[in-house]
Amino acid sequence: MELDGKIPSGPLAEKWDRHRFELKLVNPANKRKYDIIVVGTGLAGASASATLAELGYNVKAFCIQDSPRRAHSIAAQGGINAAKNYANDGDSIWRLFYDTVKGGDFRAREANVYRLAQVSTAIIDHCVAQGIPFARDYGGLLANRSFGGAQVSRTFYARGQTGQQLLLGAYSALMRQVGAGKAEMFPRREMLDLVLVGGKARGIVVRNLITGEIERHSGHAVALCTGGYGNVYFLSTNAMASNVTACYRAYKRGAFFSNPCFTQIHPTCIPVHGTYQSKLTLMSESLRNDGRVWVPKNPGDKRRPQDIPESERDYYLEAKYPSFGNLVPRDVASRNAKEQCDMGKGVGETGLAVYLDFADAIKRDGRNVIEQKYGNLFQMYEKITGENPYETPMMIYPAVHYTMGGLWVDYNLMSTIPGLFVLGEANFSDHGANRLGASALMQGLADGYFVLPYTIGGYLAAESFPEASIDHPAFRETTREVQARVEQLLSINGKRTVDDFHRELGHIMWEYCGMARNNDGLDKAKGLIRSLCSEFWENVKVPGVEADLNQSLERAGRVADFLEFGELMIIDALARQESCGCHFNEDYQTEENEAKRDDENFCHVASWEYGGDDKEPALHKEPLDFQNVELTQRSYK
Numbered sequence: 001m002e003l004d005g006k007i008p009s010g011p012l013a014e015k016w017d018r019h020r021f022e023l024k025l026v027n028p029a030n031k032r033k034y035d036i037i038v039v040g041t042g043l044a045g046a047s048a049s050a051t052l053a054e055l056g057y058n059v060k061a062f063c064i065q066d067s068p069r070r071a072h073s074i075a076a077q078g079g080i081n082a083a084k085n086y087a088n089d090g091d092s093i094w095r096l097f098y099d100t101v102k103g104g105d106f107r108a109r110e111a112n113v114y115r116l117a118q119v120s121t122a123i124i125d126h127c128v129a130q131g132i133p134f135a136r137d138y139g140g141l142l143a144n145r146s147f148g149g150a151q152v153s154r155t156f157y158a159r160g161q162t163g164q165q166l167l168l169g170a171y172s173a174l175m176r177q178v179g180a181g182k183a184e185m186f187p188r189r190e191m192l193d194l195v196l197v198g199g200k201a202r203g204i205v206v207r208n209l210i211t212g213e214i215e216r217h218s219g220h221a222v223a224l225c226t227g228g229y230g231n232v233y234f235l236s237t238n239a240m241a242s243n244v245t246a247c248y249r250a251y252k253r254g255a256f257f258s259n260p261c262f263t264q265i266h267p268t269c270i271p272v273h274g275t276y277q278s279k280l281t282l283m284s285e286s287l288r289n290d291g292r293v294w295v296p297k298n299p300g301d302k303r304r305p306q307d308i309p310e311s312e313r314d315y316y317l318e319a320k321y322p323s324f325g326n327l328v329p330r331d332v333a334s335r336n337a338k339e340q341c342d343m344g345k346g347v348g349e350t351g352l353a354v355y356l357d358f359a360d361a362i363k364r365d366g367r368n369v370i371e372q373k374y375g376n377l378f379q380m381y382e383k384i385t386g387e388n389p390y391e392t393p394m395m396i397y398p399a400v401h402y403t404m405g406g407l408w409v410d411y412n413l414m415s416t417i418p419g420l421f422v423l424g425e426a427n428f429s430d431h432g433a434n435r436l437g438a439s440a441l442m443q444g445l446a447d448g449y450f451v452l453p454y455t456i457g458g459y460l461a462a463e464s465f466p467e468a469s470i471d472h473p474a475f476r477e478t479t480r481e482v483q484a485r486v487e488q489l490l491s492i493n494g495k496r497t498v499d500d501f502h503r504e505l506g507h508i509m510w511e512y513c514g515m516a517r518n519n520d521g522l523d524k525a526k527g528l529i530r531s532l533c534s535e536f537w538e539n540v541k542v543p544g545v546e547a548d549l550n551q552s553l554e555r556a557g558r559v560a561d562f563l564e565f566g567e568l569m570i571i572d573a574l575a576r577q578e579s580c581g582c583h584f585n586e587d588y589q590t591e592e593n594e595a596k597r598d599d600e601n602f603c604h605v606a607s608w609e610y611g612g613d614d615k616e617p618a619l620h621k622e623p624l625d626f627q628n629v630e631l632t633q634r635s636y637k
C-alpha cells in the first residue's frame with residue numbers, strides 16, 4: 001500500500017492556508033447531525049472535544065480517569081513552545097520549524113512541522129484568552145525560557161506546572177460544552193476495541209471500569225487522543241495509566257503503526273532507587289537553563305560534591321558542546337550521561353547518576369530568583385530524595401519519558417483507517433526521531449484546537465454514512481471478541497502477577513531497546529519477549545471478577561498489549577539499520593559517538609501493518625522529502 005501523506009502542494013508557508021481553503025466545509029446547521037467520538041481527554045483530547053463541540057458537532061468524550069483533569073498531561077512541568085519572539089532574540093516561525101526538524105534528526109515531515117510552528121503562536125493567544133497564568137516579565141509581557149536544542153528563549157511556562165494550567169484551560173472549555181449539552185463525558189471507560197463498518201471507523205467498545213459492563217458507542221468518526229506508550233518499559237516518567245491499548249487494538253484493525261522504536265529517554269530524572277519502584281520522577285528540562293551538569297573528573301571519586309574542587313570537575317556538556325552547553329537536545333544529553341557513567345564517573349550509591357548543580361546560579365541570581373523559577377521542582381526533589389537541592393547538587397539520570405512513534409496519520413491527522421483520526425502523543429507526530437522539550441504540549445494543542453477541527457470537516461463533508469447503530473453486526477461481533485478476551489484473562493489463574501510480567505518486559509526493553517541498541521541485543525530481546533508473552537497467557541494470575549472494579553484486570557489487558565507491542569518495537573528497531581535521534585544503534589555512530597544517519601536508505605517513516613496472529617507485520621515506507629532544509633549531520637557544538 002502506498003502511504004499518501006496528503007501534503008498540500010505549493011510553497012511551504014502557504015500549504016496550510018491553501019489546504020484550509022480547499023477542504024470541504026460542513027455548514028453550521030449540518031454539524032449537529034454528526035457524532036464524533038473522542039477517546040482521551042488530556043491536552044489533545046480535551047482541546048479537540050471542546051473545539052468540535054463549540055463548532056456544533058455532538059461530541060462523546062471518553063477517559064480512563066474519573067475526571068479529564070487527571071490525564072497524564074497534568075504532569076507536564078516545563079513549558080510550551082511558540083514562535084512569538086517576545087524575547088526579541090531572533091526567533092521566527094522558520095527558526096522553530098528548523099530547530100524541530102533538526103532536533104528530530106530529519107525524520108519528520110517538513111509540511112507538518114512548518115504548520116506546527118505556524119499554529120504555535122495562536123495557541124498562546126488562545127490560552128491567554130482562557131486565563132492560563134503564564135509567567136510574565138517585569139513589563140507584563142509573557143516571559144520565556146530556553147529549552148534544549150534551541151538558542152532562543154521561546155518556552156512559555158507557568159512555573160513548573162504548565163501542563164496542569166493548560167489542562168485546566170482545556171478542561172474548562174470542555175466542561176462548558178458539557179454544560180451546553182454539546183459534549184457528553186464518559187469517565188472511567190477504557191476503550192478496548194475499534195468498530196469498523198464498511199471499512200470506516202464508526203465506533204468503539206469500552207469497558208466501564210466501575211461496573212465492568214462492556215458498552216458500545218457509535219459515531220461518524222473516532223479521534224484517538226490516548227497519549228504515549230512509554231510504560232512499555234515499566235519504569236518511566238509517564239502516569240501509571242498511560243498505555244498503548246487503544247492504539248494497539250486500532251493497529252490490529254488496520255491502522256498502521258509508525259516508528260514504534262522511537263522512544264525519548266529524558267536526561268534529567270530522579271535515578272531509580274529500589275527494586276520495588278513503579279514510577280520515575282522527571283526533573284524538568286527547564287532546570288538546565290540554570291543548572292550545570294557535571295561529574296568528577298576521576299572515575300570512582302566518592303567524595304561529597306562540595307569537597308570536589310572546580311579543577312577536578314568535568315562539565316562535560318559545556319566542554320563538548322560549547323554552543324548549546326547544558327541545553328543540548330535530550331537524546332544527546334542522555335547518551336552523554338550514560339557514557340560518563342559507563343566510564344565509572346557516575347555518582348551516588350549506584351554510580352548511575354550525574355550532578356545537576358545550581359550553586360553558580362544561586363550565587364549569581366540569588367536563591368529567591370531560583371526559587372521563583374523552580375520552587376515546586378526543588379520541593380518535589382527534596383520530598384523524594386531527602387536532599388536539599390539549594391545546598392547540594394541534584395543527582396539525575398536518564399529515564400523513559402516520551403514516545404515519538406505512534407499511529408500513522410496523514411496531513412489531516414487521519415490514520416490508514418478512514419474516519420479514524422489520531423492526535424497528540426498517540427500519533428507518530430511531528431517530532432521525528434527526537435522531540436525537543438516543550439514541543440509535546442504545543443503539538444497536542446495544535447492538533448486539538450487548530451488542526452482536527454478543520455480537517456475532520458473535510459472528511460465528513462466528503463463522505464456518505466450508511467446507518468451504523470450499536471446494533472449493527474459489526475458492533476455485536478467486536479463486543480463478543482472483547483468479552484471473550486476479558487474472560488480469557490480471568491480464567492488463566494496462573495502463578496505470576498501482572499506486575500511481575502510487566503517488570504520483566506520493562507527490563508528487557510530497557511536493556512536491549514533503550515538508550516543504546518545493537519543487532520545482537522535486539523535479536524535476543526525478540527526471543528525473550530515472545531516467550532514471556534507465551535508464558536503470560538498460560539501463567540498470569542488475574543484475581544477478582546469481571547463485573548466489578550478490577551484494577552488487576554485493567555492492567556492485565558494493558559500488559560498483554562505491551563507484550564505484543566514490545567516485539568513490534570524490536571522489529572522496527574532491527575529494520576532501521578542506522579542511528580538517528582533517540583534510535584542509537586551502536587553499529588552506526590560517528591567518530592565522536594554521535595548518531596550516524598543513513599539518508600540514502602532510511603529517510604522514511606517506517607509504518608507497520610498488522611499481519612495477523614503469529615505473523616510478522618508488513619513494512620510500508622513513506623519517503624520523507626526535504627525541499628526546504630538541507631540534511632546535515634546534526635551538530636550542537
Ligand SMILES: Cc1cc2nc3c(=O)[nH]c(=O)nc-3n(C[C@H](O)[C@H](O)[C@H](O)COP(=O)(O)OP(=O)(O)OC[C@H]3O[C@@H](n4cnc5c(N)ncnc54)[C@H](O)[C@@H]3O)c2cc1C
Pocket residue numbers: 039040041042043044045062063064065068071072073074075076077078079080081162163189190191192225226227228237238239242243245246282401402423424425426437438439440441442444
Ligand atoms: C513528567 C512529564 C513532564 C512533561 N513535561 C512536558 C513539558 O513541560 N512540555 C511538553 O511539551 N511536554 C511535556 N511532557 C510531555 C507531555 O506532557 C505529553 O506528551 C502530553 O501531555 C500528552 O498529551 P496527550 O493529550 O496526547 O495524552 P495524555 O495527556 O496522556 O492523555 C491521554 C488520555 O487518554 C486516555 N486514555 C488512554 N488510553 C485510553 C483507553 N484505552 N480508553 C479510554 N481512554 C484512554 C487517558 O485517560 C487520558 O485522558 C511531559 C511528560 C511527562 C511525563
